[in-house]
Amino acid sequence: MSNPMPGVEIANTNKLIAKYDNETKTIFGFWVYIMTDCVLFASLFAVFAVLRNNTFGGPSGAQLFSLPYVLAETLVLLSSSFSCGLAVLSAQKRHKNHVIFWFLITFILGAIFLTLELNEFHKFIAMGDSWRRSGFLSSYFTLVATHGLHITIGLIWMAVMIGYIIKRGITDGVLKRIRLISLFWHFLDVVWIFIFTIVYLFGVLK
Amino acid sequence: MIMGTIFASFWLGKLNLKALPPNYIQMGGAVMILSILLGLLLFITVTKKWKWLYREWLTTQDPKKIGVMYILVALGMLLRGGADVALLRTQQSISVGHNMGILSASHFQQIVSAHGTIMIFFVAMGLMFGIINLIVPLQIGARDVAFPFLNATSFWLFFAGMILVNASLVLGDFAATGWLAYPPLSELRYSPTVGVDYWIWSLEIAGVGSLMAGINFIVTILKMRVKGMSFMKMPMFVWSVLGSMFLVAFAFPILTVCLTLLALDRDLGTHFFTAGGGGNMMMYVNLIWAWGHPEVYILVLPSFGIFSEIVATFSRKRLFGYTSMVWAIAAIVLLSFTVWLHHFFTMGAGSNVNGFFGIMTMIIAIPTGVKIFNWLFTMYRGKIKMDSPMLWFIGFVVIFTIGGMAGVLMAVPPIDFQLHNSLFLIAHFHMMIVGGVLFGDFAGISYWFPKIFGFKLNERLGRLVFWLWFIGFLVAFIPLYILGFMGATRRLDHYSAGLGWQALFIVAAIGTVLIGLGVGVQILQIVISVRDRKKLRDTTGDPWDGRSLEWSTPSPVPVYSFARLPHVTERDAFWVAKRHKIKDKSSYEDIVLPKNTPLSMVIGISAFATGFGIVWHIWWLAVVGLLSVVVTIIVRSMDEDTEYTIPASEVKKMDRQLRAEGGLR
Amino acid sequence: MNVSNNKHEHLDVLVSSHQPEPSTLKNYIIGFTSSVILTMFAYLAVTHQFAGKWVMIIILAILAMTQFIIQLIYFLHINQEFAPRLKLIVLLSMLTVVVILVGGSIWIMNNLNGRMMDTKAMEQYMNSQNSL
Numbered sequence A: 001m002s003n004p005m006p007g008v009e010i011a012n013t014n015k016l017i018a019k020y021d022n023e024t025k026t027i028f029g030f031w032v033y034i035m036t037d038c039v040l041f042a043s044l045f046a047v048f049a050v051l052r053n054n055t056f057g058g059p060s061g062a063q064l065f066s067l068p069y070v071l072a073e074t075l076v077l078l079s080s081s082f083s084c085g086l087a088v089l090s091a092q093k094r095h096k097n098h099v100i101f102w103f104l105i106t107f108i109l110g111a112i113f114l115t116l117e118l119n120e121f122h123k124f125i126a127m128g129d130s131w132r133r134s135g136f137l138s139s140y141f142t143l144v145a146t147h148g149l150h151i152t153i154g155l156i157w158m159a160v161m162i163g164y165i166i167k168r169g170i171t172d173g174v175l176k177r178i179r180l181i182s183l184f185w186h187f188l189d190v191v192w193i194f195i196f197t198i199v200y201l202f203g204v205l206k
Numbered sequence B: 001m002i003m004g005t006i007f008a009s010f011w012l013g014k015l016n017l018k019a020l021p022p023n024y025i026q027m028g029g030a031v032m033i034l035s036i037l038l039g040l041l042l043f044i045t046v047t048k049k050w051k052w053l054y055r056e057w058l059t060t061q062d063p064k065k066i067g068v069m070y071i072l073v074a075l076g077m078l079l080r081g082g083a084d085v086a087l088l089r090t091q092q093s094i095s096v097g098h099n100m101g102i103l104s105a106s107h108f109q110q111i112v113s114a115h116g117t118i119m120i121f122f123v124a125m126g127l128m129f130g131i132i133n134l135i136v137p138l139q140i141g142a143r144d145v146a147f148p149f150l151n152a153t154s155f156w157l158f159f160a161g162m163i164l165v166n167a168s169l170v171l172g173d174f175a176a177t178g179w180l181a182y183p184p185l186s187e188l189r190y191s192p193t194v195g196v197d198y199w200i201w202s203l204e205i206a207g208v209g210s211l212m213a214g215i216n217f218i219v220t221i222l223k224m225r226v227k228g229m230s231f232m233k234m235p236m237f238v239w240s241v242l243g244s245m246f247l248v249a250f251a252f253p254i255l256t257v258c259l260t261l262l263a264l265d266r267d268l269g270t271h272f273f274t275a276g277g278g279g280n281m282m283m284y285v286n287l288i289w290a291w292g293h294p295e296v297y298i299l300v301l302p303s304f305g306i307f308s309e310i311v312a313t314f315s316r317k318r319l320f321g322y323t324s325m326v327w328a329i330a331a332i333v334l335l336s337f338t339v340w341l342h343h344f345f346t347m348g349a350g351s352n353v354n355g356f357f358g359i360m361t362m363i364i365a366i367p368t369g370v371k372i373f374n375w376l377f378t379m380y381r382g383k384i385k386m387d388s389p390m391l392w393f394i395g396f397v398v399i400f401t402i403g404g405m406a407g408v409l410m411a412v413p414p415i416d417f418q419l420h421n422s423l424f425l426i427a428h429f430h431m432m433i434v435g436g437v438l439f440g441d442f443a444g445i446s447y448w449f450p451k452i453f454g455f456k457l458n459e460r461l462g463r464l465v466f467w468l469w470f471i472g473f474l475v476a477f478i479p480l481y482i483l484g485f486m487g488a489t490r491r492l493d494h495y496s497a498g499l500g501w502q503a504l505f506i507v508a509a510i511g512t513v514l515i516g517l518g519v520g521v522q523i524l525q526i527v528i529s530v531r532d533r534k535k536l537r538d539t540t541g542d543p544w545d546g547r548s549l550e551w552s553t554p555s556p557v558p559v560y561s562f563a564r565l566p567h568v569t570e571r572d573a574f575w576v577a578k579r580h581k582i583k584d585k586s587s588y589e590d591i592v593l594p595k596n597t598p599l600s601m602v603i604g605i606s607a608f609a610t611g612f613g614i615v616w617h618i619w620w621l622a623v624v625g626l627l628s629v630v631v632t633i634i635v636r637s638m639d640e641d642t643e644y645t646i647p648a649s650e651v652k653k654m655d656r657q658l659r660a661e662g663g664l665r
Numbered sequence C: 001m002n003v004s005n006n007k008h009e010h011l012d013v014l015v016s017s018h019q020p021e022p023s024t025l026k027n028y029i030i031g032f033t034s035s036v037i038l039t040m041f042a043y044l045a046v047t048h049q050f051a052g053k054w055v056m057i058i059i060l061a062i063l064a065m066t067q068f069i070i071q072l073i074y075f076l077h078i079n080q081e082f083a084p085r086l087k088l089i090v091l092l093s094m095l096t097v098v099v100i101l102v103g104g105s106i107w108i109m110n111n112l113n114g115r116m117m118d119t120k121a122m123e124q125y126m127n128s129q130n131s132l
Helices: A006-050 A067-092 A098-124 A137-166 A172-204 B004-013 B024-046 B050-058 B063-094 B105-139 B148-170 B195-223 B234-269 B281-315 B322-335 B340-348 B349-379 B390-411 B413-419 B425-455 B459-485 B503-532 B574-581 B599-615 B619-638 B648-662 C002-015 C025-047 C053-074 C085-114 C118-132
Strands: B590-592 B642-644
Touching: A006 A098, A006 A137, A006 A172, A006 B195, A006 C085, A067 A098, A067 A172, A067 C025, A098 A137, A098 A172, A137 B004, A137 B234, A137 B459, A137 B619, A172 B234, A172 C025, B004 B390, B024 B050, B024 B063, B024 B148, B050 B063, B063 B148, B063 B425, B105 B148, B105 B195, B105 B234, B105 B425, B105 C002, B148 B195, B148 B599, B195 B234, B195 B349, B195 B599, B234 B281, B234 B322, B234 C025, B281 B322, B281 B340, B281 B390, B281 B425, B281 C085, B322 B349, B322 B390, B322 B619, B340 B349, B340 B413, B340 B648, B340 C085, B349 C085, B390 B425, B390 B459, B425 B459, B459 B503, B574 C053, B599 B619, C002 C025, C002 C053
Parallel strands: none
Antiparallel strands: B590 B642
16 A cells, blocks of 8 residues: 655644644643542541531531432532533534533533522521531531532633633634533532532431 | 721721831841842843843743742742741840840741741742753653643742742731641631731642642653653653652642631631631641641652762762662652651550551651662762762761651650650751752752753852851751750740750851851852853763763753654663764654743732732732632633744754754764 | 554544544433432432441442442543553542541541540530639
């Protein structure tokens, strides 16, 4: 088999390698960042585990938490993780409108989750059980709110992404970013599994 | 009137005229730092260097320049931390009996905290990241780091943290809590001024910068090595940096959490570490050392790497026991996460816990010992050249071994109960951090100086610097071991005459003067070397007969680092290429490099504004700073035109010219 | 030439986004449904608490770990990586650190608490000190 232009062939291959390397490099870098963020959450979990019984005369988790409410939050976040995955699938097929649709769904579900969480905080604070009440509540609010802060950052990022996709369509650069944001969003769902289990489910066990 | 107060408290928060220094000594510090700053600004303006500074340095994305900036900032901070020491040692030598010395107790404690904070975060970390930026990409045959913008941003966050620490000299005070600010002392109730807030936010900002740099170099080393350089062919410095950066990535988030929780306690009234309200102050100590112990190895591993390079080069032999070195690094990385409790044996844990962590501490000494022996065996029957980098190595072995033995001694919990918080401990960890980390960084700087600037440092003055530092260091710290045994505690600003400690404190102060002379000669050495740069010029690019890839480039390294990518088939690739007369083989190609951008600096300035705003409760400033960071990141992510290309023909021309000038192969 | 061509095609599959990628709809559906089932199971287990506290904690921990692994595979595609499996290596290092950090902290702090005055007695003592 002969190739009429071997030089061009090699140059193209080099460009492809460079492009592939660049993309895997960014995604791997973001993965390492996510791992460091896991350690950040782990430290907060450790603090929660140590302070969980320090209610200082205030309410315990079992007295505060409403499990059906938290279950609803969990399912909303899980669904948003799923719809984020569907956005990536559409992006791989370069279906611009599908991507925008699924990201909008993800954004709305994420916003609902955040509203539910803030509403829960508001309820506790209105009852006088804010983070000032006890060591337990300090650690509860900080752990859950740190997750909420990440969700907020994710929502801002997603809003920017949607604008970006509308303006530029799905280029290679945009596809890379879509992969990054989906990684971030799935990671937040993974962290929530542990918040759901350790903070809420363990918290109400008798 | 009331409206006026509300107005002022909105715009200025807690800031008012009372924030200015209260007495002459503190005023002196403020005046000094301000006049240095003004002098610098004036100098740049008079010499009309602003444009040059902005274009060549402030906006650069080139790790070779960022590395130089890190080192300059760190050396500046070494002077600041050194000035602190001068005050501390003066106080300790004269404040005996009825003489209360020159410093108030609170001011003395502030200086102690500032000294520790600055030396660890802004000198040791700065020198380490500087050298990593300069050398790691070159040693792995890469033209850049994985994420250049992130790298520049890391530097500017480091810079912002540095400015914030020094701002405390002029406005307000600094933490009088020791360099790790244990609660409940550091809680709002017992430290109501802004000192602890300065400490928290400067470390928070610099810490985020370090974390990002850690991620960056992990990816750089794992993903950007030149073709053929498999893991076991990497230079030992690269291995040690990889280990150190893994520790950065996994330890710094713990610091971030720890500082944030303390800030929440102080600003939002949470009860994490408070004495009442269901807080647990021991959890702070636990968390901060879960970061703090890996931090020690973060600093010392790259120094180990530097020494590995230097010993092999100056003994003109392959590094002895390469594989065991790699496994020693891996073991240290893992074990450094399992010993943190030895910093607080006396907190009251049971014998199981203390026993476990004591044993782990003794175990971690083993891989370190392996490394020491490997270096000694590398020297064995080598043709050793005693240039100043090698002198630093010899000094390191002596001091690090003495300090290490003291460390193993304190790993035994009952002995630690006697020595905890005594000057014995101070002597021990200064031997590790100065003898281990700082000597390594100095060795690295004198070793790689010609590579970066194109001329060697004056060797005679270099030797004098080493001897002044080495002897001065021993004179300054051996007395502290003895004082520790006599019961002198750390952070001691006054003691009674009957204890008989004064003579030893004066000896220690003399040692400090010797080190101070060493620093003076160091500055002289740089000045003289710059003056004689023509005579000291390194034309070969390989002044020490080096072994790794950085020596295959011309000195100073051109902007593209490697005109043609080197081929690596073995360890010590450049040495092998020299010995077997292997010619460079790959062809010239277009080189893509990142464009300069001021946005990294903008993020640094915004982070400083946020930190300063939170310290003084100037909330509008904090919000503006934070928004500015977010907007800058979005603006940057929208920009798709961030790189420029040097065409292959241009590279070829520049490379030919450089090599012809220097007579390189 | 053949070799280079094959390499090119291989890379093209990796790089070009027109080609179907390993992450498929089927994967996401499997991940989503099993996560929902595991979550519901954990929820129902707690609402009908059928065993002692420590048994329940172990059951819930196993359910959470299972869901964690499922999401790692089906959402984060950790199994679709080429050698050297750097992502997996960094993940395992992180998990090691997390286990040491969280486990160690709990061990140390519990051990300390066991040697401290209990909270009630401490509060009484502090109140008596305050009233002096």
